[in-house]
Amino acid sequence: MRHTISVLVENKFGVLTRVAGLFSGRGYNIDSLNVGPTQDPGTSRMTIVTRGDDATLEQIVKQLHKLVEVLDVQDFRDYEYIDRELILVRVTVDSRTRAEVMQIADIFRAKIVDVQSDSLTVEITGNEGKVEKFLELMNSFGVRELTRTGKVALPRK
Amino acid sequence: MSKTKETLKRKVTSPSKRSEVGAPRLGSEILVEALEREGVDTIFAYPGGASMELHQALTKSKKIRTILPRHEQGGAFAAEGYARALGRAGVCMATSGPGATNLVTAIADAYMDSVPLVALTGQVPQAMIGKGGFQETDFFGMTLPVVKHSYLVTSVQELPRVIKEAFHIAQTGRPGPVIVDFPKNLQQEISQPVWPRDIALRGYPAPKHADDLVLNEIIGLIEKAERPVLYVGGGIISGEASQELRKFANATKIPVTTTLMGCGAVPEEDPLSLRWLGMHGTAYANWAVSGEFKHRNSASDPMEKIADGADLLLALGVRFDDRVTGRVDKFCETGTIVHIDVDASEHNKNRRVQLPIESDVKYALQRLNAMISRRPIRKQFTAWHKQVAAWKKKAPLGYRVTEEVLRSQHMLDHMDGCSDQVILPQMAIEMLYELTGGDAILTTGVGQHQMWAGQYYRYKEPRQLLTSAGLGAMGFGYPAALGAKVARPDKQVIDIDGDGSFLMNIQELATAHIENIAAKALVLNNQHLGMVVQWEDRFYAGNRGNTYLGDPTNMKQIYPDFVGISKSFNVPSERVMFRRDLRGALQRMLDSKEPYVLDVITPYSEHVLPFIPAGKTVADMIY
Numbered sequence: 001m002r003h004t005i006s007v008l009v010e011n012k013f014g015v016l017t018r019v020a021g022l023f024s025g026r027g028y029n030i031d032s033l034n035v036g037p038t039q040d041p042g043t044s045r046m047t048i049v050t051r052g053d054d055a056t057l058e059q060i061v062k063q064l065h066k067l068v069e070v071l072d073v074q075d076f077r078d079y080e081y082i083d084r085e086l087i088l089v090r091v092t093v094d095s096r097t098r099a100e101v102m103q104i105a106d107i108f109r110a111k112i113v114d115v116q117s118d119s120l121t122v123e124i125t126g127n128e129g130k131v132e133k134f135l136e137l138m139n140s141f142g143v144r145e146l147t148r149t150g151k152v153a154l155p156r157k
Numbered sequence: 158m159s160k161t162k163e164t165l166k167r168k169v170t171s172p173s174k175r176s177e178v179g180a181p182r183l184g185s186e187i188l189v190e191a192l193e194r195e196g197v198d199t200i201f202a203y204p205g206g207a208s209m210e211l212h213q214a215l216t217k218s219k220k221i222r223t224i225l226p227r228h229e230q231g232g233a234f235a236a237e238g239y240a241r242a243l244g245r246a247g248v249c250m251a252t253s254g255p256g257a258t259n260l261v262t263a264i265a266d267a268y269m270d271s272v273p274l275v276a277l278t279g280q281v282p283q284a285m286i287g288k289g290g291f292q293e294t295d296f297f298g299m300t301l302p303v304v305k306h307s308y309l310v311t312s313v314q315e316l317p318r319v320i321k322e323a324f325h326i327a328q329t330g331r332p333g334p335v336i337v338d339f340p341k342n343l344q345q346e347i348s349q350p351v352w353p354r355d356i357a358l359r360g361y362p363a364p365k366h367a368d369d370l371v372l373n374e375i376i377g378l379i380e381k382a383e384r385p386v387l388y389v390g391g392g393i394i395s396g397e398a399s400q401e402l403r404k405f406a407n408a409t410k411i412p413v414t415t416t417l418m419g420c421g422a423v424p425e426e427d428p429l430s431l432r433w434l435g436m437h438g439t440a441y442a443n444w445a446v447s448g449e450f451k452h453r454n455s456a457s458d459p460m461e462k463i464a465d466g467a468d469l470l471l472a473l474g475v476r477f478d479d480r481v482t483g484r485v486d487k488f489c490e491t492g493t494i495v496h497i498d499v500d501a502s503e504h505n506k507n508r509r510v511q512l513p514i515e516s517d518v519k520y521a522l523q524r525l526n527a528m529i530s531r532r533p534i535r536k537q538f539t540a541w542h543k544q545v546a547a548w549k550k551k552a553p554l555g556y557r558v559t560e561e562v563l564r565s566q567h568m569l570d571h572m573d574g575c576s577d578q579v580i581l582p583q584m585a586i587e588m589l590y591e592l593t594g595g596d597a598i599l600t601t602g603v604g605q606h607q608m609w610a611g612q613y614y615r616y617k618e619p620r621q622l623l624t625s626a627g628l629g630a631m632g633f634g635y636p637a638a639l640g641a642k643v644a645r646p647d648k649q650v651i652d653i654d655g656d657g658s659f660l661m662n663i664q665e666l667a668t669a670h671i672e673n674i675a676a677k678a679l680v681l682n683n684q685h686l687g688m689v690v691q692w693e694d695r696f697y698a699g700n701r702g703n704t705y706l707g708d709p710t711n712m713k714q715i716y717p718d719f720v721g722i723s724k725s726f727n728v729p730s731e732r733v734m735f736r737r738d739l740r741g742a743l744q745r746m747l748d749s750k751e752p753y754v755l756d757v758i759t760p761y762s763e764h765v766l767p768f769i770p771a772g773k774t775v776a777d778m779i780y
Contacts, residue, residue: 009360010359010360013309013311014297014301014307014309017298017301018301021301021302025302055505058505059502059506062501062502062504063502065501065502066500066502067360068305068306068326068358068360068361069360070360071359071360
């Protein structure tokens with residue numbers, strides 16, 4: 001099962017390794033991990049997307065709670081939450097396909113951030129369903145490079 | 158004086174609530190004063206390039222005794238022995254690189270057994286970190302999976318806070334090891350220490366206290382139960398909850414089984430005690446928990462029940478270790494399990510339980526005791542006690558000189574035909590129990606002798622059996638005995654060891670002699686790695702895979718000569734082969750005012766029983 005886990009941590013060196021170690025030590029891959037400071041510069045929020053059986057993830061969440069530098073852990077499986085991801089994607093275009101890519105980007109409210117003679121770089125933000133759908137469409141033009149922030153999430157309240 | 162009064166007094170006398178500022182001094186001296194402020198009286202420390210500054214500062218301390226081990230691992234095990242004997246953090250120190258890596262086994266050991274340990278290491282100067290400098294290792298990174306917490310000091314100003322936090326974290330909640338890695342350039346930097354008054358750790362809340370509602374539920378479960386059992390572990394010892402547990406068990410008349418880590422939580426001579434359970438625990442403890450079954454020879458045969466085990470298992474401060482449970486779904490399969498632990502991550506980790514309760518166990522037992530003193534449990538569990546008594550009678554711990562022993566190479570090589578004079582390892586431990594009146598502190602290595610030390614010595618008090626239980630680290634016994642003897646000079650401290658384990662840290666005989674630490678070693682020497690031999694006999698048709706420790710070209714000789722080795726360390730020692738010499742030799746060992754090694758030669762063909770093979774059930778138990 002797929003889980004989105006939000007971890008509030010002290011903004012100190014070593015914390016990321018400690019958190020990541022709890023996953024790697026159990027042979028679990030992290031699909032995506034995003035980390036950055038919150039409104040309090042001493043605190044960072046990590047958003048981790050991972051897959052695994054519920055019992056093991058329950059263990060990981062409890063182990064996360066035990067880390068001295070972890071302030072709070074939320075497994076969003078149990079909460080209503082909002083999530084977004086930002087993606088930069090470079091798509092191959094020629095004079096024939098350029099307009100079509102721009103049109104699709106427009107429909108998705110994506111932004112063209114760089115234009116070259118043979119490529120367009122598009123920025124798109126959205127929830128998982130939206131960005132995945134957009135990427136699927138871009139694939140037919142030829143994706144040259146792709147980078148994504150990973151999911152960031154907040155509980156609704 | 159009550160705790161609140163103490164706090165009040167401190168508040169009145171303290172001149173101000175602000176932090177206290179000290180005179181300027183070296184970082185190394187700040188570290189030593191920080192240790193003194195934590196009440197450290199002993200440190201086991203081996204110097205090197207990156208930690209010699211710290212040793213220089215230690216020479217000026219009037220409060221801290223610095224003990225020089227002969228290997229960093231020995232020093233760290235000694236610190237663990239100290240911590241396990243006292244319940245206060247043990248402190249060890251090493252230099253960077255190989256000094257630090259030599260600490261890792263003991264740190265992992267402290268992590269597995271929840272022992273408060275503060276491990277300090279010198280680190281190469283900050284400018285050299287990451288350059289592959291001489292004796293550089295990333296100790297912070299290397300120890301991450303086996304520490305409760307860790308620090309790499311990045312400025313000398315943070316040192317007082319770091320040390321205060323390190324001891325707080327190591328000793329509170331579920332105890333564990335904390336490492337502090339301290340670069341050499343900061344040891345040499347002069348600074349004014351600011352001693353913090355308080356600890357502010359946002360992510361480290363105080364241990365939870367169970368609420369009365371859920372504790373009442375336990376009372377209800379006891380009143381409904383017919384066959385309750387208390388299964389208690391190291392959490393009772395580290396939580397200092399033994400008195401509360403005894404009161405609770407006596408008031409409810411619930412039989413108690415402990416884990417190896419929990420030995421001494423209740424007196425093992427008490428009729429309510431079932432001794433310890435698990436792979437080599439008593440048959441009656443295992444039956445009481447999981448039920449009695451007809452012995453089956455193959456794990457594919459069905460389990461045929463003879464009598465029911467516990468219908469209510471009160472698991473306190475335990476972690477359902479595989480050496481305790483065997484096949485975990487068959488462990489107390491039909492009973493309701495209540496699990497109280499200060500560490501919520503232990504709940505449902507190895508075994509799903511019906512009622513997990515996150516709480517300081519001492520608090521929970523105090524509240525339960527208060528509740529039952531107001532409204533006593535009326536049940537007497539008479540039928541259950543009768544059943545338990547019958548089980549105790551049916552399968553007591555025992556040993557005899559078997560055919561295997563009489564036919565063994567040991568008899569041919571060493572006994573000169575005196576078969577009635579053979580010393581079984583169990584006998585030696587039983588005699589030691591008798592001669593010490595059950596009052597000694599025992600440490601052990603790992604293997605058969607460890608299990609027999611658990612079985613044939615009967616523990617009265619917590620912190621009497623100090624053993625590497627979770628990690629199972631050979632070489633633990635003698636250095637741990639040194640640490641325990643330093644912590645408890647009033648007690649007789651004896652390492653019951655095997656010849657394999659003893660050899661792994663034998664260099665600590667030098668520490669014992671030079672530092673005049675009168676820890677004794679009783680080596681049960683069977684010239685083999687006995688526990689592996691036992692598994693070879695049971696599961697590999699007796700094929701020996703590197704388990705013989707003697708000299709294959711001269712098997713009649715006892716090898717190595719521990720008596721000779723001890724003499725070279727100026728440690729008195731003797732060897733015993735024959736039963737008639739055992740009692741006198743044990744007495745001489747106990748009477749010695751200095752360290753002593755007694756080398757007792759025993760047959761290798763003896764197996765530890767009862768035995769539930771790994772991953773098997775109580776129906777597969779050999780006893």
